[in-house]
Amino acid sequence: MNRRPGLSARLKLTLSYAGFLLLAGTLMLAVVWVFVLRWLPEVDPGRIQERFGAVVITGPNRSDLLRGFAPAAGAALAFLLVFGLLGGWFLAGRMLAPLNRIAEAARTAAKGSLSHRIRLHGREDEFRELADVFDAMLDRLETHVAEQERFAANASHELRTPLAVSKSLLDAARDDPARRRDELVERLHTINTRAIDLTEALLLLSRAGTKNFTREAVDLSLLAEEAAETLLPQAERRRITLEVTGEEARVLGSGELLLRMVTNLVQNAVVHNLPSGGTVTVHTEARRDEGVLRVENTGRPVSPDLVATITEPFQRGDQRIRTDEHAGVGLGLAIVHSIVRAHDGTLDLTPRPAGGLVVTIRLPSGTRGDLPGEKPGGRPASGSRRR
Structure with missing residues (x-):
């Protein structure tokens, strides 16, 4: 100006x-x-x-x-x-x-240098408070820029991989016309499906990071039931016990995004589990000013270093048990973290001493009377269910 x-x-x-x-x-x-x-x-x-x-x-x-x-x-x-x-x-x-x-x-x-800090010494006054706030803003900004740079580099790599594989397959088919087309089509279909899943996850992640959505009354217990029913066949194939317990937990937010959050958590808990005989427990409860969702699963021990970075994009948790059936795109917990932040909530990840992980999400609760008695579709909350 x-x-x-x-x-x-x-x-x-x-x-x-x-x-x-x-x-x-x-x-x-x-x-x-x-x-x-x-x-x-x-x-x-x-x-x-x-x-x-x-x-x-x-x-x-x-x-x-x-x-x-x-x-x-x-x-x-x-x-x-x-x-x-x-x-x-x-x-x-x-x-x-x-x-x-x-x-x-x-x-x-x-000028682009975010590493400089004021670090104003002396007793507390208005100028020192302003300097401390400015330093804190620079810390958050530097962290955010570093995360965005890592995200852009990882996203470019992840998107380039399926395209490079597809190009290699097409080049091989062009050089070898006698190659079976069914095998080529199947592999291209698998690669393109993965690229589409990755693109959709990236779009969801960018959308979840904003607060540009309509807030409505949502019951976390209903979302937990719906996610468990959707993922029950996958849990049964792995012979994993899936259990939903707890009570009605009212929160305000986007029903679509919160359902995706719960589904991602339950799916991760099923995928990153024991090869057989594991358990997944989904628990909801209502507290004074918040609704709580807790997802606990068995599995191998999780190191604290992995827990500190597992919510970053494209961190797949390679130290945890994961079958080849669901390789994922490495954005599950990153999307969960983004959705939780957009809803002004908190996300806590705690390794279990016996192995596995406990994920606890706390979201601001809705006011009494805001929540309808039934979720769209007419299915009332059922409390708890053993899978």
């Missing part, structure tokens, strides 16, 4: 300090005039008066004191003006020094 040049903040503060000091001095001199000089008599100096036989010699009158007072008052005001300008300039510089550091940090960040 183009603006006309103006006075600096330091000069404005200097003029303000000097002007205030000059005004205060003028008021003090006015007080001296009003309450002292005003009451002096108008008589000639040295005049002798006789009263009751006594001789009285009068002192200086108002005219004499005024002639001596005016130059002294003018000199005092001039001194106050010079002193106010010099002192104001110094004090303004001291006061604005933290603001100059903040401005320099902002200019550095505008």
